[in-house]
Amino acid sequence: MTDSSKNDDELAGTEQPFVTHLVELRDRLVKAVIAVAVMAVVMGIYPGPAALYDLMAAPLVAHLPKGATMIATSVISPFMVPLKVLMMAAFMLALPVVLYQLWAFVAPGLYTHEKKLVLPLVVSSTVLFFVGVAFCYFFVFGRVFAFIQSFAPASITASPDIEAYLGFVLSMFLAFGMAFEVPVVVVVLARMGILSIEKLKEFRGYFVVLAFIIAAIVTPPDVVSQLALAIPMVGLYEVGIWAAQIFIRHTQAPDDTGESAK
Numbered sequence: 001m002t003d004s005s006k007n008d009d010e011l012a013g014t015e016q017p018f019v020t021h022l023v024e025l026r027d028r029l030v031k032a033v034i035a036v037a038v039m040a041v042v043m044g045i046y047p048g049p050a051a052l053y054d055l056m057a058a059p060l061v062a063h064l065p066k067g068a069t070m071i072a073t074s075v076i077s078p079f080m081v082p083l084k085v086l087m088m089a090a091f092m093l094a095l096p097v098v099l100y101q102l103w104a105f106v107a108p109g110l111y112t113h114e115k116k117l118v119l120p121l122v123v124s125s126t127v128l129f130f131v132g133v134a135f136c137y138f139f140v141f142g143r144v145f146a147f148i149q150s151f152a153p154a155s156i157t158a159s160p161d162i163e164a165y166l167g168f169v170l171s172m173f174l175a176f177g178m179a180f181e182v183p184v185v186v187v188v189l190a191r192m193g194i195l196s197i198e199k200l201k202e203f204r205g206y207f208v209v210l211a212f213i214i215a216a217i218v219t220p221p222d223v224v225s226q227l228a229l230a231i232p233m234v235g236l237y238e239v240g241i242w243a244a245q246i247f248i249r250h251t252q253a254p255d256d257t258g259e260s261a262k
Helices: 003-011 015-045 049-061 077-109 112-149 162-179 182-191 197-202 204-218 223-250
Strands: none
Touching: 015 049, 015 077, 049 077, 049 112, 049 162, 077 112, 077 162, 112 162, 112 182, 112 223, 162 204, 162 223, 182 197, 182 223, 197 204, 197 223, 204 223
């Protein structure tokens, strides 16, 4: 048998599975996009883009001087900014569906013990991200804006730009959402064997310093927001160490190396 015929035999049957995976990936992406679009249409009808922006701006407006309002410095900002808020809210509400489509695509190629690890991590990372965003909106914003306004001179009337405020909110949501993923990162590092539980415990003191450095970089230059980010990160690091011990104990690969993917 010639070399070319051998190569043909080796490649036989590989094209169809690859195309099948691409088709499935396309279908999963379409379903995820449809989920986001449905949420956008629903919230576009009620409560509407303007109401969504008002809800997002409520923590700041509550601490503006009496009679002060937010402003729009661009002609199209009153239209584009609420639309961006609508799409952001639609994506966040559809995030469970998006992550489920991702999980459904990769799950068939995982072993049983890997599924026991990946699915809880997907769910917990989603929940922790939402908790971080909610913590930022309901707890941090009010205290940060009150702190900032307390330093404003009496001769200045604060009138924040709506687009600048949107950028500030998105950066804060992302910072707190990602910071609350600390337990997931700790679990992954321990489960993959990159760092042992003992090393993670020894790193506690360094992580406290690291948490305050990260908070100083990603938050505004005020002590309130920095403490509000750094302190939960330190606590979540301890939660991650505790969770890592449980995950390692319950997600070990079986001794039988012949286990087939399910």
